[in-house]
Amino acid sequence: xxxxxxxxxxxxxxxxxxxxxxxxMRFPAFARPGNLATVFNDxxxxxxxxxxxxxxxxxxxxxxxxxxxxxxxGMLVALTNANYPEVPxxxxxxxxxxxxxxxGAFNGVLVWxxxxxxxxxxxxxLTIFRGLTFVVAGGTWVNxxxxxxxxxxxxxxxxxxxxxxSWFAVAAIAFFFLLLTRTPLGxxxxxxxxxxxxxxxxxxxxxxxxxxxxxxxxxxxxxCGYLWVSRYVIAATxxxxxxxxxxxxxxxxxxxxxxxxxxxxxxxxxxxxxxxIISSALPVIGVSPFWQMAISGTAILAAVILNARxxxxxxxxxxxxxxxx
Amino acid sequence: xxxxxALRAGELEPGTAVAQPLLSLSGVSKSFPGVRALHDVxxxxxxxxxxxxxxxxxxxxxxxxxxxxxxxxxxxxxxRVSGDAVRLQGxxxxxxxxxxxxxxxxxxxxxxxxxxxVYLGHAPRTRIGLIDWRAMRRQAADVLKRMGxxxxxxxxxxxxLGIANKHLVAVxxxxxxxxxxxxxxxPTAALxxxxxxxxxxxxxxxxGEGKAILFISHxxxxxxxxxxxxxxxxxxxxxxxxxxADTSQNDIVRMMVGRAxxxxxPERQPNIGGPLLTVDGLSHPTEFDRVSFELxxxxxxGFYGLVGAGRSEVMQAIAGMTGTSxxxxxxxGHRIAPRTAADSIDAGIVxxxxxxxxxxxxxxMPIFKNVSLPSLARTSKSGVLRLAEEFRLARxxxxxLDLRASSLSQDVGTLSGGxxxxxxxxxxxxxEPKLIILDEPTKGIDIGSKAAVHAxxxxxVEQGLSVIMVSSELPExxxxxxxxxxxxxxxxxxxxxxxxxxxxxxxRAAAGIVA
Numbered sequence: 050x051x052x053x054x055x056x057x058x059x060x061x062x063x064x065x066x067x068x069x070x071x072x073x074m075r076f077p078a079f080a081r082p083g084n085l086a087t088v089f090n091d092x093x094x095x096x097x098x099x100x101x102x103x104x105x106x107x108x109x110x111x112x113x114x115x116x117x118x119x120x121x122x123g124m125l126v127a128l129t130n131a132n133y134p135e136v137p138x139x140x141x142x143x144x145x146x147x148x149x150x151x152x153g154a155f156n157g158v159l160v161w162x163x164x165x166x167x168x169x170x171x172x173x174x175l176t177i178f179r180g181l182t183f184v185v186a187g188g189t190w191v192n193x194x195x196x197x198x199x200x201x202x203x204x205x206x207x208x209x210x211x212x213x214x215s216w217f218a219v220a221a222i223a224f225f226f227l228l229l230t231r232t233p234l235g236x237x238x239x240x241x242x243x244x245x246x247x248x249x250x251x252x253x254x255x256x257x258x259x260x261x262x263x264x265x266x267x268x269x270x271x272x273c274g275y276l277w278v279s280r281y282v283i284a285a286t287x288x289x290x291x292x293x294x295x296x297x298x299x300x301x302x303x304x305x306x307x308x309x310x311x312x313x314x315x316x317x318x319x320x321x322x323x324x325x326i327i328s329s330a331l332p333v334i335g336v337s338p339f340w341q342m343a344i345s346g347t348a349i350l351a352a353v354i355l356n357a358r359x360x361x362x363x364x365x366x367x368x369x370x371x372x373x374x
Numbered sequence: 375x376x377x378x379x380a381l382r383a384g385e386l387e388p389g390t391a392v393a394q395p396l397l398s399l400s401g402v403s404k405s406f407p408g409v410r411a412l413h414d415v416x417x418x419x420x421x422x423x424x425x426x427x428x429x430x431x432x433x434x435x436x437x438x439x440x441x442x443x444x445x446x447x448x449x450x451x452x453x454r455v456s457g458d459a460v461r462l463q464g465x466x467x468x469x470x471x472x473x474x475x476x477x478x479x480x481x482x483x484x485x486x487x488x489x490x491x492v493y494l495g496h497a498p499r500t501r502i503g504l505i506d507w508r509a510m511r512r513q514a515a516d517v518l519k520r521m522g523x524x525x526x527x528x529x530x531x532x533x534x535l536g537i538a539n540k541h542l543v544a545v546x547x548x549x550x551x552x553x554x555x556x557x558x559x560x561p562t563a564a565l566x567x568x569x570x571x572x573x574x575x576x577x578x579x580x581x582g583e584g585k586a587i588l589f590i591s592h593x594x595x596x597x598x599x600x601x602x603x604x605x606x607x608x609x610x611x612x613x614x615x616x617x618x619a620d621t622s623q624n625d626i627v628r629m630m631v632g633r634a635x636x637x638x639x640p641e642r643q644p645n646i647g648g649p650l651l652t653v654d655g656l657s658h659p660t661e662f663d664r665v666s667f668e669l670x671x672x673x674x675x676g677f678y679g680l681v682g683a684g685r686s687e688v689m690q691a692i693a694g695m696t697g698t699s700x701x702x703x704x705x706x707g708h709r710i711a712p713r714t715a716a717d718s719i720d721a722g723i724v725x726x727x728x729x730x731x732x733x734x735x736x737x738x739m740p741i742f743k744n745v746s747l748p749s750l751a752r753t754s755k756s757g758v759l760r761l762a763e764e765f766r767l768a769r770x771x772x773x774x775l776d777l778r779a780s781s782l783s784q785d786v787g788t789l790s791g792g793x794x795x796x797x798x799x800x801x802x803x804x805x806e807p808k809l810i811i812l813d814e815p816t817k818g819i820d821i822g823s824k825a826a827v828h829a830x831x832x833x834x835v836e837q838g839l840s841v842i843m844v845s846s847e848l849p850e851x852x853x854x855x856x857x858x859x860x861x862x863x864x865x866x867x868x869x870x871x872x873x874x875x876x877x878x879x880x881x882r883a884a885a886g887i888v889a
Contacts, residue, residue: 230759231758231759232754232757232758232759233750233751233754233757233759235759236743236747236750236759237750239736239739240736240739240747243736243737243738243739244735244736244737247734247735247736248736248747249695249715250693250695250715250725250727250734251715251747251748251801252714252715252716252719252748253716253747254714254716310736310738311738
C-alpha cells in the first residue's frame with residue numbers, strides 16, 4: 050500500500066510543481082520563495098482542517114459539520130474577546146479548542162452510542178451549529194472594532210521568518226504525523242477503516258475510536274474558528290459557509306479514501322496546497338472564479354479515478370479468495 | 375408418481391430408464407487456486423423425485439449448487455437439461471432453463487411486494503410494454519393458491535413475511551416460469567418444526583407436479599422423510615448414490631466419512647496438566663444453552679458439530695464478543711466475565727475467527743503491523759509506538775510459523791490464503807496467550823498450509839498452551855484433538871476421549887442419530 054501511496058503523493062507533487070511552473074512562465078514572481086510562503090500561509094487553515102477531517106474519514110466516517118463548528122466557535126471566541134478583552138490569547142485558543150471538541154463529541158456520541166451514520170449526524174449538526182451561530186450572536190456580527198489588537202495580531206506576527214499562522218499549520222502537520230504513525234490510536238484509526246470487523250477481534254473499540262476521531266476533528270475546527278475569525282477580522286453567521294466541501298475536496302485530492310483506512314498527512318497537506326495554489330494563482334493570471342471551481346472539480350475526479358485504479362487490484366484478489374473459500 | 379419397483383428397474387438398466395433425467399451432470403470438475411472443489415462429478419435428477427445431496431462441509435455441495443445455478447462455470451464436464459447439453463452463462467440463464475434454487479436465507483428482495491418478487495424479470499406486460507400490474511398480482515395470487523399458499527397476499531412486502539413464507543415465495547417464483555428443477559439448499563435450517571412440516575407438504579406438491587428436486591440437508595431425519603434418492607459427496611467427488619429406502623443411515627454416514635488418508639497429522643506426545651478453563655452452564659438467550667466443558671493445560675480440545683450448532687457462538691462468548699445470560703467461565707482458577715475482546719485478550723484468551731478476510735487480517739496493512747495490532751500496548755512506550763519492537767515481535771512469530779513473504783513490510787493482501795492465515799495466528803500468538811481458540815483454522819486453505827497450521831498447533835501445546843479447535847472437518851478433529859466436544863442445536867451433545875474414537879460416532883452424535 051505504501052508504495053502505491055507514495056506513488057500517488059509523488060503524482061500530486063508533480064501536478065503541483067507543473068502548475069507552479071506554468072504559472073511562473075507568465076508570472077515569474079509567483080514562484081519566488083516569498084510568494085510561495087504567502088500561498089502556504091493563505092492555505093494554512095485549510096491544511097489544518099483537512100488534517101482533522103482526514104482522521105474522521107480514515108474511520109469510514111465523514112464530518113460535514115466542521116465549517117459550521119468553525120463558525121460557531123469563531124463567533125463564541127470573538128464574543129468572548131469583545132466582552133472580555135483582557136482574556137489572554139492562549140486562553141482564547143484553549144477555549145476555541147474546548148468548544149470545538151465538545152461540539153465534535155456531540156457528533157461522536159451520536160455515531161458511537163446510537164449508531165447513526167456519520168453523514169446523517171453531521172448533516173444535522175451542520176445546520177444546528179450554523180443556526181446556533183446566528184442565535185448566540187443575536188443575528189449580528191463581530192468586526193474589527195470589537196476585537197482586541199492581540200486577538201487579531203497573534204497569528205500575523207512573525208516567528209523565525211514565517212507568520213505565526215503558518216506555524217500553526219506546521220504544528221498541526223507534526224501533531225497528526227506523530228499521531229497517525231507513532232501512536233496506538235493512529236494505528237487503530239487505520240485498522241478500523243480497513244477492516245472494522247477484524248479490528249473488533251483485535252480488541253479495538255471501534256465506536257470509541259470513531260468518537261475520538263470526531264472529538265479531534267471538532268477541536269481542530271474550533272482552533273480554526275479562532276484562526277479564521279482573527280485572520281479575516283470578522284465573525285458572522287456566514288463565515289466559512291459551504292467550506293466543508295472544500296475541506297473534503299482537499300482530502301479526496303490528497304488520496305484519502307472515502308471508503309476509509311487509506312490516507313496520509315502528506316496527502317492531506319498536498320491536497321490542501323493544490324486547492325490553495327489554484328485559488329491564489331488563478332486570479333493572478335486572470336482566470337475567472339468559475340474556472341477555478343471547474344479545475345478543482347476536475348482535480349477531485351482525477352484523484353478519485355486514480356485512487357480507484359490503485360485499489361482495484363486488491364479488490365480482485367479478495368474476490369477470488371471469497372470464491373475459493 | 376412412480377412406484378419404487380419401477381424406479382429400481384430404471385436404476386438397474388439406465389438405458390431403459392422409466393424417465394429420462396431432467397437434469398444430468400457428467401464429469402464435472404471445478405478448481406479454484408489451490409483448491410480442487412469438484413472432481414469428475416456426476417449427478418442425475420429425475421422428474422417427480424427428490425434427490426438428497428449429502429456430504430460434510432467442504433465436500434463440494436455449494437460449488438455444485440453454484441454451477442447448477444450458473445454462478446460458476448465448470449472447468450470440465452457436461453450439463454444436460456432434458457437431454458440437451460447446455461452451457462449456463464449466468465444466474466439468469468440457468469433460471470431460463472428452468473433451474474431455480476431456494477437458499478437457506480432466501481435471496482429475494484425484501485422491499486418489493488410478493489407479486490414483484492415472483493415476477494421480477496419476467497413480469498407480464500401491457501400492450502405498450504409497461505408492467506401489467508393487475509395481471510401480475512392476479513397471476514401471482516393464482517400461483518400461490520395452486521401450491522397451497524393462498525394465505526400469502528401478493529401485495530405484502532416481502533420484509534413482512536417469515537422465512538418459511540419467503541421460501542414459499544421463492545417456490546412461487548420457480549413455478550411462475552414453470553421451473554422444472556428446484557434446488558433446495560438447507561431450506562430447513564432456519565425453520566420451526568411446524569414450518570418444516572409445511573415445507574415438506576410443498577415438496578410433496580412439487581413432486582406431484584413432476585419437478586426434479588435436489589434437496590441439500592445435514593439432517594438425516596429430513597432426508598429419510600422426503601428424499602427418494604441420495605448422492606453422497608466427499609472431498610469434491612461423488613462417492614455413492616442409491617435409493618434412500620434401501621440404505622441405512624449408518625451406510626450413508628460411512629460413505630460420508632470413509633476416506634483415504636490424504637494428510638499426515640503431526641505425532642504428538644500430549645503432556646496434559648490440570649484444568650485451565652472451566653465453562654459451566656454457559657447460556658445465551660438464543661444461541662446456546664447450558665454449555666459446560668473443561669479444557670486442561672496443554673490439551674487440544676476439538677469442537678465438532680454441524681454448521682449452526684452454536685460452536686462459534688460459545689467461543690465468541692468466551693472471547694468477550696457475545697454476551698451470556700447465565701453460567702460461568704473460570705480461567706486458571708479465576709472467574710472471568712469478559713465484556714469486550716480486549717478483556718479476554720488481557721485475561722490470556724485469544725480467538726482466531728473463521729472468516730480470515732472479514733475478521734482476520736487487515737488488508738492494506740503490512741505484515742508487521744497486522745501482527746502487532748493486538749499487542750500495541752506492549753510494543754509502545756508511554757503511548758508512542760516503537761516500530762523496531764513491532765518488527766522484532768513480528769519476526770519472532772512469523773518465523774516460527776514459516777511464513778513465506780518477501781519482507782515483513784509486504785501488504786498482507788498480496789499473500790496467499792494460507793500465509794494470511796499464518797499472519798493471523800502469529801498476531802494472536804504475539805499476545806502470549808494462555809489459551810488460543812482456533813475457529814475453522816484450515817478452512818479453504820491448501821494442503822501444504824494446512825499441514826503447517828497443524829504442526830504449529832502441535833508445537834503450541836508442547837509449549838504448555840491450550841488450544842480449542844472448532845472444526846467441521848472430521849480428519850482434522852480426529853487427527854489433532856485430545857478430546858472432542860460435540861455440539862448439536864446449541865447444546866453439548868457428547869464429549870469423547872479421542873482414543874479409539876471414529877468418525878461415524880462423531881457424525882452420529884452431531885446429527886442426533888441414535889445408534
